[in-house]
Each structure stands twice: as C-alpha cells, then as structure tokens.
Amino acid sequence: MTVDDNLIAKLSKLSSLEIDDSKKEKLKTELADIINFVENLNEIDVSQIEATFSTIEGGTPLREDIATQDLELSAHILKHAPKSENGYFIVPKIIE
Numbered sequence: 001m002t003v004d005d006n007l008i009a010k011l012s013k014l015s016s017l018e019i020d021d022s023k024k025e026k027l028k029t030e031l032a033d034i035i036n037f038v039e040n041l042n043e044i045d046v047s048q049i050e051a052t053f054s055t056i057e058g059g060t061p062l063r064e065d066i067a068t069q070d071l072e073l074s075a076h077i078l079k080h081a082p083k084s085e086n087g088y089f090i091v092p093k094i095i096e
Contacts, residue, residue, distance in 0.1 A: 001039075003032045014092055016082055 008028060012019045019027060074087065083090035 001035050003028045003035065007031075014094060016092070 005024070005028075008019060008024055008031075078084040078087065078089070081089050
C-alpha cells in the first residue's frame with residue numbers, strides 16, 4: 001500500500017482533523033512504517049499455534065443487556081459532537 005498525499009487528504013477528511021502541511025511528510029513516513037509492520041505480521045505462520053483466548057467458551061460473564069433510554073445523556077453526548085442533527089451524528093461519507 002502506498003501512502004501518498006491523496007491518502008493523507010482522505011484520512012484527514014474522514015477523521016475531521018487538520019493536518020499541517022509541514023507535518024505531512026513525517027506522517028506519510030510513519031504511516032508507511034506502520035503498514036509495513038502489519039504486512040510483516042501477515043507473513044508469520046501461526047497455523048501450528050493454539051489460540052490463547054477464545055470468546056466461544058465460558059458464556060457471557062457480563063451483565064444482562066437491557067435497553068434503556070436516557071435523553072439527558074444523549075443530549076450531553078450530542079452537544080459535544082463535532083456535527084449533529086435531529087439526534088444523530090453527522091459523519092463524512094466513507095463509501096464512494
């Protein structure tokens with residue numbers, strides 16, 4: 001994967017962050033290093049290694065999921081959102 005100015009612009013738009021032009025080159029280098037590291041992880045053969053954690057066994061040790069509506073909490077959260085309308089978050093379109 002190539003990290004270029006188009007990718008940086010897209011990430012900036014999706015994250016609603018302004019990236020200073022003086023920091024774009026350093027960011028491109030850092031993102032490329034991260035992507036290369038993750039790609040190296042994909043080359044490791046783990047077929048003979050048993051999983052050390054599984055959510056399948058043991059059931060659900062958490063509380064029962066009961067739906068509740070707290071309008072005051074919702075209003076507080078939306079008040080701090082960058083963009084909201086009619087009780088919903090407004091986010092950038094990510095599917096092109």
